[in-house]
Amino acid sequence: MKVAKFGGSSVANATQLKKVGEIIKNDSSRKFIVVSAPGKRDKNDFKVTDVLINLGDAFVHDKPYLDYMEVIMQRFAEIIEELAISKKILYDIEETINSVLKWDESTEQKLDALKAIGEDSSAKILSEYLNTIGLKASYLSPKDAGIIVSDEPGNAQILPESYPKLFTLRDREEILVIPGFFGYTTTGKLMTFSRGGSDITGSIVAAGVKASLYENFTDVDSVYTVNPNIVTNPKEIKTLTYKEMRELSYAGFSVFHDEALIPAFKESIPVSIKNTNNPEVPGTLIVANKEDKEKCVVGIASDTGFSTLFVSKYLMNRELGFGRKLFEILERESVSFEHSPSGIDDLSVIIRDNQLNADKEEKILKQIKQELNPDTVRIHQNLAMIMIVGEGMMNTIGIAQKATTALTKANVNIKMINQGSSDVSMMFGIQSEDIDKAIQSLYDVFFEN
Known part of the structure; x- marks a missing residue:
């Protein structure tokens, strides 16, 4: 049925x-x-x-x-x-x-x-x-x-x-x-x-x-490894896991609404993406689990329209409640965040541009300066996110090295890298104008070479 x-x-x-x-x-x-x-x-x-x-x-x-x-x-x-x-x-x-x-x-x-x-x-x-x-x-x-x-x-x-x-x-x-x-x-x-x-x-x-x-x-006949508007005739993905599809959907793949699979996922029902105009083609099958022997990296997704709130303060890591206070400021201004990579003295908050306007930015910066007394606080705009997705990435040696080499070869500066928050994805932040050459270079490394 x-x-x-x-x-x-x-x-x-x-x-x-x-x-x-x-x-x-x-x-x-x-x-x-x-x-x-x-x-x-x-x-x-x-x-x-x-x-x-x-x-x-x-x-x-x-x-x-x-x-x-x-x-x-x-x-x-x-x-x-x-x-x-x-x-x-x-x-x-x-x-x-x-x-x-x-x-x-x-x-x-x-x-x-x-x-x-x-x-x-x-x-x-x-x-x-x-x-x-x-x-x-x-x-x-x-x-x-x-x-x-x-x-x-x-x-x-x-x-x-x-x-x-x-x-x-x-x-x-x-x-x-x-x-x-x-x-x-x-x-x-x-x-x-x-x-x-x-x-x-x-x-x-x-x-x-x-x-x-x-x-x-x-x-479309199937889900593709990258956006076909950026890479000509990209390879098709034959099998995906639910986790991979959700990560790809979130990061810009437009085949599925990123909440769509949750009910099917909970019941372990396989999902087949097929083409109405070419129904005999097998399409892409989305399943709960797939065999380990299959390719580690399955897709590269990208999306533009992000900004970074960058906050730096010496010995931030020892100041109890610093992160909580920062996110309370965002909450008061009704701003949700996407990611938050951090260091000892630095914390970045990735926010979608549609969450911000000039008035909100001014209020947020003012409150951070008054309440947290940072050494530096600023907002970087025009950011794009690239997500490399695949089950088993955390247990595969050399994925990050391959990705950074590809971006270096394309002469793309990495503004942010986030690895470890998900066991099926690795994220890079770059300038929006570099998105096409970055994706092409990553595709060549992971799917052509």
Whole structure:
């Protein structure tokens, strides 16, 4: 029994949905289908969810919103017409949007409900289409499926009581098509997961029904060892562990939302990443454990948009509570941190740029000077992070030497190195403008030579 999740590119238009239909038809064990909202049909296109967000923002701020409504309805009308299914679904979509706009609910909840309409509509369309090609399928709302979540608009968390309810779905004979991205609270309020949350729904359903495999269909044949926009034709990764995938996702790999695998991970359900446009290719398999003989370093991820808060004080290591006081200052300014490598007299805090602005930076620096009396305190901007990922790295000699040699060869200055906080990754901080040549050189060392 498999759970198959189809991403935005897989349901972007009628042509793609027909491919999805064939994939489901070709394997009778694909009993649970989770779908995203229609994504981009080409690189210059729009995602339906983005237009729904624009519609909601316009409505809330008393600005014209009917143009957004027309764009959304036209997109779904084209899909429904090309699939030759009932136009009743189209009227249902329009009625749902209008109904949400009239809700007497908080703005946050109203916007959450609007965002969810893309996934909900995809599920209704696909289930109807599957029946026209000879498959017995039903649309199942997250409420009826038993996806119960916390009352946190835009950041809902799955509640444990969901899983026994989901398990009962195994008794259903037909194919069940479930919209991703949202669930319902115990009081019946609709709440969305964080952006990219359809992957989370797929993982939750797979864990709940105890699937033999969770298939995540996207528009790439597999996960690649590095970003293909930086390295031409990089090698594919055939097998990954959950820990490796989570580290890669966190560090910039865009195949998965970095929280998505947690439910599947807890149930040790293997995850297969496959291509809707090329479904015969094996793809990448994500498992709990893999054989020791497999390659140590599996991937190199990178991301930009970081700053470093650098604090130096002589004998910092002997000053009780220094680190706690520093992080309390960040907490007061609602700033979370990513990493914090330290030395005897120095401490660096890596922060994503979206956590900071000029006003916050000024307040943080002022409080640190007043409360901690450091010798030096400053913020470095324009930092990029590179993460080398692989199980067994801590027990393999020469990984750090290979990496630093590659960066030296590329004439890249290392601003920060963090090894030891994770047994599956090694992190380097460099200037953002050096990211492409750094990745190319590291790829050559670990995967070409």
